[in-house]
Amino acid sequence: DIVMTQSPDSLAVSLGERATINCKSSQNVLYSSNNKNYLAWYQQKPRQPPKLLIYWASTRESGVPDRFSGSGSGTDFTLTISSLQAEDVAVYYCQQYYGTPFTFGPGTKVDIK
Amino acid sequence: EVQLLESGGGLVQPGGSLRLSCAASGFTFSGYAMSWVRQAPGKGLEWVSVISGRDGTTFYADSVKGRFTISRDNSKNTLDLQMNSLRAEDTAVYYCAKMGGGTCYSALAYWGQGTLVTVSS
Numbered sequence: 001d002i003v004m005t006q007s008p009d010s011l012a013v014s015l016g017e018r019a020t021i022n023c024k025s026s027q028n029v030l031y032s033s034n035n036k037n038y039l040a041w042y043q044q045k046p047r048q049p050p051k052l053l054i055y056w057a058s059t060r061e062s063g064v065p066d067r068f069s070g071s072g073s074g075t076d077f078t079l080t081i082s083s084l085q086a087e088d089v090a091v092y093y094c095q096q097y098y099g100t101p102f103t104f105g106p107g108t109k110v111d112i113k
Numbered sequence: 114e115v116q117l118l119e120s121g122g123g124l125v126q127p128g129g130s131l132r133l134s135c136a137a138s139g140f141t142f143s144g145y146a147m148s149w150v151r152q153a154p155g156k157g158l159e160w161v162s163v164i165s166g167r168d169g170t171t172f173y174a175d176s177v178k179g180r181f182t183i184s185r186d187n188s189k190n191t192l193d194l195q196m197n198s199l200r201a202e203d204t205a206v207y208y209c210a211k212m213g214g215g216t217c218y219s220a221l222a223y224w225g226q227g228t229l230v231t232v233s234s
Contacts, residue, residue, distance in 0.1 A: 001175075040220035042158075049208055049227055050150075050158065055220035093158055097218050100172040102148075102160040 002027045002096050006105035012113040019081040021108045023072075023094035030074050031098065038098035041070055041079045044107075045090045053092075054079065086112060115139040115223045117209045122228030129199050129232070135192040135209030135225060143167055143187040146212035148221055149194050151205035151230075161207070162194065166215035177203075199232045206230075 003026040013019045029038045037057035042050040052061045054070035057077055067082045081088055089112060094105040121133040135147070149161040162173045162183040171183050182195040192209055206227040213219035 038218060042221070044158075049224035050221070051224070052213075052220055052222050055213060055222075061222070095158075095160075095221070097220060100163070100217070101174045102163070104158040104160065107157045 001101055002029065002099060002103050004094055004096060004103050004105035006092075006094060006108050008108060009106070010109040010111065012111045013081075013084045014113045015086065016083050017113075019084050019088070019110055021079045021092050021094075021110075023077040023079070023105050025075045025077075025096050025098075027098075028074050029096045029098035037073050037077070038096055039070075039072070039077050040095045040097065041068075042093045042095065043088075043090045044093065050093065081110070084110070084112070115211060117211060117223065117225030119207065119209050119225045119228040122207065122230045124231045124233065125199055126234050127200060127232055130195070130197045131199065131230060133194040133196065133207055133209075133228060133230070137190045137192065137209075137211070140211065142185075142190040144215050146215060146217045146219065147183075147185060147192045148210045148212060149183060149192075150208045150210055150221065150224075151203075152208070152227075153202075153205040156205075159205070163212070163217045164192070165217050170217060172217060196230070199230075201232050204230060204232045 039057040041054040044050040058070045091107045118136045148163040208227045209225040210221040211223040213222040
């Protein structure tokens with residue numbers, strides 16, 4: 001199974017400041033035949049289902065604010081919130097869909113400092 | 114507008130069975146793979162199972178293989194999860210999710226509100 005790890009476990013950022021979350025996969029999730037990283041990011045606010053933010057590691061889902069961006073390739077990935085807003089308080093998960101079982105990272109909790 | 118409405122959750126004794134359903138609308142159901150993902154109280158997300166859009170290819174997490182069965186009815190736009198031999202560790206909110214494409218290997222594009230399954234005596 002592909003193991004996903006995230007760092008940090010939690011972070012507190014001032015409003016308007018940058019938040020950076022890292023995700024690492026135990027195996028490469030870049031499929032060479034199409035040059036796509038099978039990596040997604042989700043946001044889960046309290047008492048809500050998760051919401052897709054980023055897929056193919058860097059493609060923003062329709063309607064997601066452009067302050068959210070994804071980067072990385074292979075085994076190392078990053079989700080960046082360029083200017084944290086109050087509504088961004090949530091837990092963020094990375095997930096690989098390169099191979100079954102699909103696996104999630106443990107989550108990173110983002111709060112306001 | 115995409116809508117996914119889960120039902121069938123509840124309290125069941127260890128060793129019992131439960132069938133979850135997800136009614137889908139707002140998109141061409143047969144064109145998309147569908148998944149179940151669960152979240153134990155206060156814990157992270159755990160992928161459970163996926164079924165492809167048309168040919169019915171299925172995959173399962175090791176923790177549920179042989180006990181859970183995913184199925185779909187493209188004529189009724191419904192997704193099911195038959196859960197047998199339930200254990201306390203199956204207690205979770207179960208989410209139905211629409212994948213980003215017809216194959217299983219895509220992101221979980223849209224999630225339902227979830228249904229709570231509690232396994233306890």
